[in-house]
Amino acid sequence: MNDIIGLIPAAGQGTRLGLPFPKELWPLPDQEKYVPVALHSVEMLRRAGIMRIIIVTTPNKPTIMSYFGNGSRFGVEIIYVCQEVFSNQGKSAGLSEALDCAYPLTELKRVAFVMPDTYVCPRDCFKQLIEAGGNADLVLGLFPTDKPHKFGMVKTQESKVTEIIDKPSKTDLSLMWGIVLWSSSFSNHLRACMVEDSPDFATVMNRAIKKKMDVRGIEIVGGKYLDFGTYEDVRRADQFITSLSD
Numbered sequence: 001m002n003d004i005i006g007l008i009p010a011a012g013q014g015t016r017l018g019l020p021f022p023k024e025l026w027p028l029p030d031q032e033k034y035v036p037v038a039l040h041s042v043e044m045l046r047r048a049g050i051m052r053i054i055i056v057t058t059p060n061k062p063t064i065m066s067y068f069g070n071g072s073r074f075g076v077e078i079i080y081v082c083q084e085v086f087s088n089q090g091k092s093a094g095l096s097e098a099l100d101c102a103y104p105l106t107e108l109k110r111v112a113f114v115m116p117d118t119y120v121c122p123r124d125c126f127k128q129l130i131e132a133g134g135n136a137d138l139v140l141g142l143f144p145t146d147k148p149h150k151f152g153m154v155k156t157q158e159s160k161v162t163e164i165i166d167k168p169s170k171t172d173l174s175l176m177w178g179i180v181l182w183s184s185s186f187s188n189h190l191r192a193c194m195v196e197d198s199p200d201f202a203t204v205m206n207r208a209i210k211k212k213m214d215v216r217g218i219e220i221v222g223g224k225y226l227d228f229g230t231y232e233d234v235r236r237a238d239q240f241i242t243s244l245s246d
Contacts, residue, residue, distance in 0.1 A: 004130070004181075005109045006045040006053035006076075009098035010038060010064055010116040011083040022061050023228055024116040036067060037228060038116035039074070046076050048126035050112050054105055056081045056098045079105065095201045100194045106187050113180040117228040120178060125220045129181050137213040138186045138205065141179035143225035150227065151176035152202050154217050161215040166202035175217070178225040189213065 010024045027034035045053055053076050057064050071078030083101045099113065112126055125141055133139030140161060145151055153173040155163040165171060186208060193204045209215050227233050 003110055004048075004050050004112050005106060006042075006050045007056070007099065007102055007106065007111050007113045008038065008041055008045075008053060008116045009056045009083075009095060009113075010061065011056050011058045011098045011101075012095075012117075022064055024061075024064060025067060026117070026228055026234065028119070037119060038064070038068075040119055041114045041116050042068070042071070042074055042076060042078075044114060044120060044123055044126055045112055046074065047123055048112065048130060050126070051075070052077045052079065054079050054081055054102045055116075056083050056101050058083055081105070094198075096190065096194060096199060096204055099201070100190055103187060103191050106184075107191075108184055109187075110184070111180075111182050111187060113182070115178075115227075118178070119226040119228075121224040122220075122222050125179060125223060126181070128220055129179060129218055132218045133181050133216060135183070135214075136216045137183050137189075138208055138215045139181040140177040140205075140215070140217045141181075141223070142175040142217050142219045143178045143223040144174055145176045145225065148173060148176065151178075152205075156217045159216050159218065161205075161209060161217045163209065164202045164205045166200070175219060176225065177217070178220075178223070186213065 024038040025036040028037050042053060053071065055078055057080060059082060065080055068078050081101050083098050129139055129141045140154060142154055148171050149167055149169055151167065153165045153168055153171055154161055154175050154177050155165065155173060165173065189208055190204055193199055193207060
């Protein structure tokens with residue numbers, strides 16, 4: 001998988017949980033010990049044969065670098081990219097900015113993107129995405145959710161994505177995007193969008209669809225996606241993960 005590089009954006013502020021440490025380091029039970037939730041994302045990429053991983057972080061999160069180091073003890077190579085806390089428009093930098101920060105390292109690669117504060121099952125989901133996605137410009141790994149108001153919901157026609165509806169208050173859609181694989185053409189598209197007006201990531205993806213880029217949605221077999229955005233999310237995730245090890 002030398003042509004694929006992993007991308008984990010860990011620059012968010014995570015203020016909703018009020019933790020005294022980055023939420024990416026939230027401890028999860030793992031074989032009679034605890035590991036940070038972000039290690040699950042690193043391990044998921046490694047299992048897919050992706051050995052070079054970029055972590056985008058900020059100067060006020062040094063503990064992430066302290067924990068992961070150069071990645072050698074986890075069997076991967078980790079490269080860090082520093083994102084400014086605020087965008088060039090003076091507002092808090094968002095996901096699109098974080099992903100685009102890595103452009104000098106990703107522009108010639110395929111990119112496997114996963115969030116660091118999520119728990120995704122099964123652990124071979126990136127392998128599923130790579131095998132099913134072919135040479136598409138953008139491939140979304142889709143997961144069922146009963147909380148569509150919290151996620152980017154995906155409208156498809158067969159395997160083609162026709163629209164991303166971000167955090168709808170009401171919808172009949174049941175599948176959200178959770179992990180993403182994209183080509184260098186999408187990296188170039190993302191960079192062009194950021195130069196133009198720095199839109200949110202849902203808008204970036206919808207613009208790719210309107211440009212007739214090849215955007216596909218692949219429902220992950222046996223997929224489950226757990227987010228760590230709120231205390232209730234953390235509580236539910238911890239119960240689920242503990243049940244797997246019982």
